[in-house]
Amino acid sequence: MTATRYHHGNLRQALADAAVAAARERGPDGLAVRELARSVGVSHNAAYRHFADRDALVGVVADAGLAGLVTAMDRRLGEVTATEPVARARARLTALGTGYVDFALAEPGLFQVLFTAYPDPPDGSDASDPYGMLNAALDDLVAVGYLDPALREGADVTCWSAVHGFAMLCVGGPLRQLPPVVRDQALAAMLASLDRAYGVRAESSRAE
Template sequence: MTTTPYHHGNLRTALVEAAVETVRERGPEGLALREVARRVGVSHNAAYRHFADRDALVDAVAERAMVELVGAVHRRLDTVDEADPVARARRRLVAIGAGYVEFALAEPGLFRLLFTAYPDAPDAEGAGEDPYGMLNVALDELVDVGYLSPKDRPGAEVTCWSVVHGFAVLNVEGPLRGLEPSDRAAALTSLLLSVDRGLGASGTWPELAPRGAPK
């Protein structure tokens, strides 16, 4: 464990940094204002001047976690370079799923905290800068290029999210957490290709396998 030094005027930032490290080490259950204040080297009363309660601190850490999750997805999306619009749309959907799982495996504590901070289902019409919104945009693109039938679009975001999130949870804290990296990558590839085939009318497309599957 390390303390987080701070300079006058940025105590809130230091507290958030310490909270992030606490979640990484101990999971969401280990996050407490007193512990975070101790790590930074201030009184808990000083911490309460910036965060009214633990829930406020959880929200701040969740915001940081969401930024990192979105970044992981964008890094995957940046690898998509297909010129064909159908191939590009399909690849983008796969990239979003791969990026989501990659973040979950790299940051299990922050991944779990996100669903502590945001227990309610997101807006199904959302298209914002979050993985669920990005998923909705990707599915709309599949409709636009003619791969996904408009009649099959309603509810597709829930299906895709459930499949990928379930895979992530099984590998982070479930019975698949002991898989060898190569086996996990193969399982993820199979899962994402199954989702792709289920959405479209065409046959198999092995080249759609995610590049650099998470370890």
């Protein structure tokens, strides 16, 4: 990590910026208050006045990661051009999964810190966080008649698990060596499988 010397101004922000930079390079292993204090040129006692412990520092970095993840997912949502309700709802769910993996690949360190910091499952009610965005997209699929309401319960966990697992395999697992074109094809195929799985019963109902 490149040291950023602190001279004046907001020490808390300087430490937070240094922590984000360290997490980008080393993931959760880069977040040690004493090391970050040295990187900005202050004593560890000065740093502890702003961050009582490592968990507090992890939380700040995770917030930066969360903001980046939402931005990546929003960017993909902005690329959806379909206007027909069913096609649009289906495309938006796929876009969210693609944006999720985009962020994991672009910021693997922050991605890992993000899921270190939040051990408790989110409730999915906040439409401004990734899990809430996923739930809103699934609710839209029900509303347009593509996803059978009977299949809605648990669909959020299934979709999240599939996309997160794919992201982790690409970030630090056996898929990390895949050429980008092959990786993107594999992601598209996985997301298409999720789409088909949740639309089968609704498609059958419309055909009856």
